[in-house]
Amino acid sequence: MLLKSRLSHLISGTAFALGITFASPISSTEAATLAKTNPITININGDTFQPESAPFINNGTVYLPLRDIGELLGTVVFWESSNKSVTMTYPKLTVQLTYGSMNAKINEKTVNLTAPLKNVNSRIYIPFRFLSESTGATVDWNNASKTVSITQKSDIFVKAIGVNSTTWLNRKTGEFYLAHPFEQSPTLVGKINADFKGSLSFSVEYTDRNNFIITILDNFGEPHVGYDAYNFLIHNNKIIDQKKASYFQRYEPNNTNYQFLNPKTNLYDTHSLLTDGKLVSIYNNEGEKVKEYNLPALTGKDESFAVLGSSIDYLIVRPNKTGLLTLIDLKNNSVVELHEKLLSGKDLEYAKTNDIPYRGDELRFFGASMDENELYFYYNSPFDGKDEIKKLTYHRVSK
Structure with a gap:
């Protein structure tokens, strides 16, 4: 799945669910009154940040909901109900707090809180200055305008959330961190060799218990017609x-x-794939490269390819320039352009001649039978006024 990242200097948000009850909390009415009496503005790197729940001042301390702090600082927030503790993680940083305690831990070093945590309607509020300064940010408070100004350090990470995992990318240095499960402290898995030019989106695929395939898509140019797909294999927390x-x-x-x-x-095993558009590298579940296929040599087309389907017996690829979906049978290296087998009449002619907005057919591969002799495709004909999606079948082995 593609996981969109916010690429401005506001850091992307975190998922955090909290449903807890504590003794002697501040009432929501009291918190709302405090917030209304002294409304607070939060600026980060010059931009205004609007939290979901209003911050307030209590006994001279500015408080912000913990969830919103996580969203502001790009952390993962995890609540442990057994000991009423909160852990917030970020690359090179782990902050641990316990409700009712005046101490906190920053990277296992104990520090004192200047004010206690607060509970408002089952939402935990944190002294804003403590958590901001614990991340290395500069925090200034203007009492006259009731404004908190935060200046973050330059090596801000872009965050993406996957299935039970979280990743962080330092766009400037290429450092890539992974937390799996998501509440674990981030691990530096390596650096990405990249020259990012535009907006980024992430895909995180957990292929088996030890392997991840990460794809970072860089969409650039005007009007966003260039795509660089950086894909890398993580095995045992290492690129x-x-x-x-x-x-x-x-x-x-x-x-x-x-x-x-x-x-x-x-038993069923898993192979992972990486491609540079011309070579397809296959890895076993131990992270070892076991095969490599040269797509220009196999197809006779010297261009970049997308790999849209794969198995131990075949590859389904699309050349980027000519655009015709192609089946490569890995048992005998035979090549079939699928539009010739699956389309006819006007649809076949359209696939061969159309070049708007790009050349090629509109066939979409979506699966195979258990024995993989039948390959299944979707097709939406440009001549069908009902916009009907057809299911087409190709038989690898003739009946």
């Missing part, structure tokens, strides 16, 4: 290989893995 594939006008996410029945164990 072991990375590729960059470049595309023009047409981008389709590359297939990242497939499963196959291992005849030695009679």
Whole structure:
């Protein structure tokens, strides 16, 4: 799945659920009164930040909801109900707080809080200055205008959330951090060799218990017609290989893995894929490269390819310039342009001649039968006024 990241100097948000009850909380009415009496403005790097719940001043301390602090600072927030503690994680930073305690831990170092945590309607509020300064930010308070101004350090990370995982990318240095499960402290898994030019989006694929395929898509140019897909394999929390594939006008996410029945164990194994658009590298579940396929050599077309389907027996690829979906049979290296087998009449002619907005057909691969002899495709004909999506089947082995 593509995970969009906010690429301004406001850091992307975090998911945080909190449903807890504490003794002697501040009432929501009292908090609302405090917020209304002394409304607070928060600026970060010159931009105004509007939290979901209003901050307030209590006994001279500015308080902000913990969830909003997480969203502001790009952290992951995890509540442990057994000991009423909160852990906030970020690259190179772990902050631990316990409700009712005047102490906190920053990277395992105990520090004193100048004010206690507050509970408002089952939402925890944190002294804003403490958490901001614990991350290395500069915090200034203007009492006359009731404004908190935060200046963050330059090495801000872009964050993306996957299934039970969180990733952080330092766009400037290429440092990449991974937390899996998501509440764990981030681990530096390596650096990405990249020259980012535009807006970024993330895809996080957990292929098996030890392997992740991460894709960072850089969409650039005017009007955003350039695509650089940086894909890399993480094995046991370490980047072991990375590729960059470049595309023009047409981008389709590359297939990242497939499963196959291992005849030695009679169990299903997973292979992971990386591509630079020309070479496809295959890795086993130990992170070892076991095969490599040269797509220009196999297809006879010297251009960049998207890998849209894969198995131990075949690859389904689309050349970026000519755009015709192609099946490569890996058993005999035969090549079939699928529009010739699946389309007819006006649809076939359209696939061969159309070049708006790019050349090629509109076939979409979506799966195979258990024995992988039948390959299934979607097709939306430009001549069908009902906008009907058709299901088409290609038989790899003739009946």
